[in-house]
Amino acid sequence: MARFDRYMLSQLMVVFGFFSLVLVMVYWINRAVVLFDRLIADGQSAGVFLEFTALSLPAVIRLALPLSAFAASVYVTNRMATESELVVVQATGFSAYRLARPVLYFGLIVFALMLVLMHYLVPLSTAQLNERRAEIAQNVSARLLTEGQFMEPADGITVYIRDITPEGELRDILLSDIRDPDSHLTYTAAKAYLVRTDGDAQLVMVDGLAQTLRTSDQRLFITSFADFAYNIGDLMAVAERDGRASQELMTWELLNPTPELEEETGKDAARLISEGHDRFGQALLGTVGALLGFSALLVGGFSRFGVWRQIIGAIFLIIVIKALETVGLNIARSNPQLWFSTYLSIITGFLIIWALLFLSGRPALFKRRVQVQS
Numbered sequence: 001m002a003r004f005d006r007y008m009l010s011q012l013m014v015v016f017g018f019f020s021l022v023l024v025m026v027y028w029i030n031r032a033v034v035l036f037d038r039l040i041a042d043g044q045s046a047g048v049f050l051e052f053t054a055l056s057l058p059a060v061i062r063l064a065l066p067l068s069a070f071a072a073s074v075y076v077t078n079r080m081a082t083e084s085e086l087v088v089v090q091a092t093g094f095s096a097y098r099l100a101r102p103v104l105y106f107g108l109i110v111f112a113l114m115l116v117l118m119h120y121l122v123p124l125s126t127a128q129l130n131e132r133r134a135e136i137a138q139n140v141s142a143r144l145l146t147e148g149q150f151m152e153p154a155d156g157i158t159v160y161i162r163d164i165t166p167e168g169e170l171r172d173i174l175l176s177d178i179r180d181p182d183s184h185l186t187y188t189a190a191k192a193y194l195v196r197t198d199g200d201a202q203l204v205m206v207d208g209l210a211q212t213l214r215t216s217d218q219r220l221f222i223t224s225f226a227d228f229a230y231n232i233g234d235l236m237a238v239a240e241r242d243g244r245a246s247q248e249l250m251t252w253e254l255l256n257p258t259p260e261l262e263e264e265t266g267k268d269a270a271r272l273i274s275e276g277h278d279r280f281g282q283a284l285l286g287t288v289g290a291l292l293g294f295s296a297l298l299v300g301g302f303s304r305f306g307v308w309r310q311i312i313g314a315i316f317l318i319i320v321i322k323a324l325e326t327v328g329l330n331i332a333r334s335n336p337q338l339w340f341s342t343y344l345s346i347i348t349g350f351l352i353i354w355a356l357l358f359l360s361g362r363p364a365l366f367k368r369r370v371q372v373q374s
Helices: 003-041 046-055 057-082 085-091 101-138 140-144 251-255 259-265 269-298 308-334 336-360
Strands: 150-154 157-164 170-177 183-197 200-214 219-231
Touching: 003 046, 003 057, 003 101, 046 057, 046 101, 057 085, 057 101, 057 269, 057 308, 101 251, 101 269, 170 200, 183 219, 251 269, 259 269, 269 308, 269 336, 308 336
Parallel strands: none
Antiparallel strands: 150 157, 157 170, 170 183, 183 200, 200 219
């Protein structure tokens, strides 16, 4: 690799690493806040929160890398143009296509990273994340009970537990049921256990009292019991996980859908095939973004006023590419034979890059022609 290629590639990688770190942290913190509110409210520990945020990291990185590649390309090209480095290199005879070679190397590195993410890390992490969510949803004590707090799992139901032992024993429990306007029930017990029977959930209370308040005449009836089972299954109806989501499937499964797979995911063959090809498109988007940012800033040559117009143009073009990505994906979802539509944005992007590099090698096209009058 030529010295110029190594120099520019090193600059791109350093800036790319910085932008990736910043964007990943922004996306990750935003997602972590939502997870924190949801998990802590359900009584989960900090370890579960860290596990969930770690499993969501590959999907966050997948979103950040193409944007980071585009931002790094724009930043480095702008700096080299401002400091006249590109002008000096062009004066030595380098064409626009030759200048784009280190950017292409950079784009291929991003492409390789995206391939690993899209086809391996993201499906695996998504499958593990969904599995852990299903496990926690089935964990009755985590969804319903939190020690030291008054919980209201349903309207008219209040539960308080002083302590929950590591063995799952509930100590000093209070359960209030005022759903019946004619009769208010309050149960207190020294200890209790949560038991699942035939898909239902029972709260078995030991050594307690049952207090019934008849609202019509405000009479209170108290009954002591050695053990008492209270059905709480209707308070925590949990949908069983009956299949995998399409995001959990490996790419070869998406590209070769079977009727069983369509039934499992709830999606038809066209959607599964388009999603498989979209993973390749997402990986190529990083390469397109890097080359597009460079070629857009190269148009127009050197200017003492900077390249802010080209930067705005590059941002506009990347928005167009993303819009075409949505259009192509919608077309591919309508018919399995139209899977190639998922690459509409990628093909358009490379055509725009070629056109911009072609124009940047002909700066005379951007100069005003002066008419000399005799």
